[in-house]
Amino acid sequence: MNTSLYEHPFVELNGVSKFYAGVRALEGVDFACRRGSIHAVLGENGAGKSTLIKVMAGVVSPTEGTLRVEGRACSFSGPSEAVSEGIVCVFQELSLMPDLSVADNISISDPPRRMGLIDRGAQNRRAEELLARINCEDVDPRMLVRELSLSRRQMVEIAKALGKNPKLLILDEATSALTARDVETVYRVLGELRDEGVGMLFISHRMHEVEALCDRLSVFRNGKHIETFDRGERTQDDIVKLMIGREVEHQFPPKPEPVARPAHLIVSNLAWENRLNGVDLAVGRGEIVGLGGLDGQGQKELLLALFGCLRGVKGSASIGGNNALTLSPAEAKSSARRIALVPEDRKTEGLMLPMSITDNLLAASFSRVSRGPFIDPQKAKAAVAAGIEKLRIKAGSPDAAVATLSGGNQQKVVIAKWLMTDPELILLNDPTRGIDVGTKQEIYRLMRDLADAGNAILFYSTDYAELIGCCDRVAVMYGGRIVAELQGEAITEEAIIAASLNISTARTAAIYAESGV
């Protein structure tokens, strides 16, 4: 691959790698982008796009490799240094301060001043100008950010970035929360910026957006830069092929023949706030049911609702004929229901990081190792040893802090903690995120073993390959509802993608038929 993609790149990466606690996020990436162009970065979840822009925006520093801005080697110690080079990022997670006003937020790092004091009038005018540029005249600069809707916040975030006079503007899924009208506005502004000589990196999952906007496209897969080309050089079908790749990534355990199974969990018409809008679903014993769809379509809320974390849930859910809906995880795990949840974020929701493996493993099953109020040291020790053995957790000693383990072993601790409660319904929220391939395969194997032992498993994953490889059935969610249920041979990537976007499968099916994936 040629390292210099342009004669005069604005930002250039050479041999950049980034490891998080031993897990590879980027590997040997050569990448360049120039001013006056809109450059799309494409790839599946976990392809390394987010890490790429974090490196460029100075949020993380690369483990290996160099970054050059206009030919000068740079190493950023923080986001503000990247901003001073003209690299401005609109982050997916909002970087706004909710208790400050819109105008304050827009001018937060370099407010207009008069005699050393922030000039609120000038600041408001500046905010008004920037907001007007993106057709957001309805946002009063004096409003607090916490008073705004999510889509308005996203627009303020864009206005804030524009206010920093970017030379390279990075938009990470910046249009995901926007209304159709705002999307149009953002397209127009991006076009204007390109004409003014601003470079843009555009990250989006929406193919038609990319086709409409971008001059140049780069495809990433598994932390590697696969290819960069101009718009029109590749067909949409080729691009999809590049994104998916031909190699088989994961070894999945063989699936059993689809059979009718007695339903264990029956969910009907489940609703909560406006995030769940009538979910109907059944999960049988011995069955792994996948939850698919784009991020934020209600999958997490469904798991939390079943685990008793949400209040005001409407509709019904039953386990073996008894009401499954509870008001606390403590009741959800009780012998009447036997539900377990492996939560989304193991660092904040799954584990007490500074505490020992023993304490973390026992956290959900104190009552099982206690005699009266007292923990029986023998029972506890045996249970911990069994858990470590079963999941093959690699640790020096059960007394070591969980924080010292690798990501994969940490996740094993979370899973082992729940297996110790003998659950019958296991809810998994993206359990393989950010862990190494070897551990992933162990987890797939374990899931199948648990299902074969008669448990019901509900498995949310952002990785389509996992859903295809692991699940007996896949329920795809969109807008808080299940829009498609796929079974057996029907579980294909094109079917999941089509259902995720809530569109017909005709076109994607054609792509796949051609590529033979």
Place this chain on the structure above:
Amino acid sequence: MRSLFATLGVSIRQNRGFYGALAMFCIIYFFYHVLHPRGFSTNVLVANANESVALAFVAMAQAIPVLIGGLDLSVGAVMTLTACIASGLLHGSPEQIVFGMVVTVLTGTAFGFFNGLVIVLGRLQPIIVTLATGAIAMGFALLVRPSPGGRVDGDLNWALTNSLREFADVYGLADGGRADWFQPVAWVPVPLIILFGVAALVWVPFRRTVTGRTLYAIGSAEGAAYMSGLPIARAKIAAFTLAGFFAGCGGLYLAIQTSTGNADIPQAGAYTLNSIASVVLGGVSLLGGIGSAIGALIGALILRVISFYFRILAIDPLLQPLVEGIVLLLAVSLGAVRALRVKNRLELFR
């Protein structure tokens, strides 16, 4: 005019805590005067103001660390220390008196700066650091003034604890306070001018500096503040320095008002605890990011007015702490409505 109302409307919606406190203060202070046996008089106003200034300063001092999500348990001790220093310096020639005032306030400021340095450089929790430095401040206060006493210029005491007329009279301004143009303002109590003057000259401009706004950003979302490249360490040190400054102002006024310094440990503790109560009553969030020092000032006034009621209503003064405690609990319980409305229990833990 309309835009003025619009601005006010936005402001009220965004600062419910502050305006709620302001309204509560106005109402209870109005009825205080209605119920007062002699009705409204400048004498009562002056007396009330005198009793409120020291606590109001300490409350402002507390508000600033609270805005970044911290807490300063040394404000009462720093106020006591500075009062003890002031009680020995505020006499002699005018130059000497001014020098004494400057030394007093600088001591408080320096102490606050020291707090900030230890907290930022040692990466320690403010609450426990200031617990310890509060003891150090009390130690120095006892060194300066082992037993209650002091000498404060009598004219200064009289001039600063009465109405403007007396102030003019003492220092021979405006024909000794008898000039015609002077009469419309002659009744204004000097302590209130000092209190609001310092707040307006120090806090209001500070809030509009980048450092001042960084305080709010830290309290609101420290991660986002970092991503925006704000000067976090500088702002934290500034917060505690400013807390020391306001505590120093409180101590200076207390010394002038009482003409003595008294290194009274329980009294210092009571001021610290009352400052926390004032901050909460004044609509400052203990989690940081919301509220202002002016709000805390109003909170302190509310706390004081409640105690005034006991005198005029001939309520058993023994019930005073009980009523104060209940008012405080009720006020903070209003904030609990949020917790009871949360639909996703996981949000409670953030």
Place this chain on the structure above:
Amino acid sequence: MNAIINRIKPDDFPILIAGGFVVIILLAGTAYTMTVMGTAPLLTPNYLMTQLQIGAFLGIAAIGMMMVILLGHIDLSIPWTMAAAAMMATSVGGPAAIPTGLAIGLLVGLFNGFGVAYLRIPSMIFTLGVDTVLRGLMVAHTGGYAPQTEATELMRWLASGRVLGIPNALFVWAAIALIIGVVLQRTAFGRAIYATGNKEAAAYLSGIRTRWVIVGSFVVCGLCAAAAGMLLAGYSTRAYQGMGNAYLLPSIAAVVIGGTRILGGSGRLTGTVVGVILIVLLNSVLSIMQMPEAGRQIIYGTVIVGMLLVYGRNAKITS
């Protein structure tokens, strides 16, 4: 040497440092008395017993405080919980005295726990309000005067009596420390306290009833404060206004000096006990030296800040 250091758990470092400091205090104090008076009272068992007897009241209150600090909360209502329990116990008198005092502690703890766990009001402000209310109730109850009622025989015996030459107050302290030590290390409740203090969301999602845990800890804290208050009343033969005021800040300091994280989640009971001993001995050495109150306060504060800085550096490496 390194092997020994490696074997020590990070949790133990503060305890060892504090323990070492206790020894230094004793040695420095003895050196002082030897040169000035030619005697070594600090090393006589009797003197130490007397000091620890006084330290027992602080020790018991600090154990309660530790329970809530482990959760990342704080209880500022300890002073008047102590006073209220002591006053009510003495005014009821007879065999019902101690149960009455403990009932007061239980009620205060329940109320604090309710406000913090269910209403989710910051413990800092809620317990401050409860402290003020308790003060108000007690002032109203006694008319602002020192209560005329006297501590019961049993209270006095527990606080100032001796068995086998050892003060009974020490037995009480030791018994409570032992019970709480077992609770923290060996019961589901104890482990749940650490889990909740570390990461409340993770504990909640593990099916731990975190609200009950919080209420339970505040109840233990209230009971400990009540016990400390009644012992103090027994020692002084009566309850008095503001008797608990001098115990709030030292109890927090003892817990933190003992290595408990002020944000919760880690800390050992042994540490708190060592922390109390450190504070008590520091005080008694300073009083032998006839150090004026001013110097005591300064040394006291400096010691805490100094130890925090030492621990802080430690924490950065291990985390």
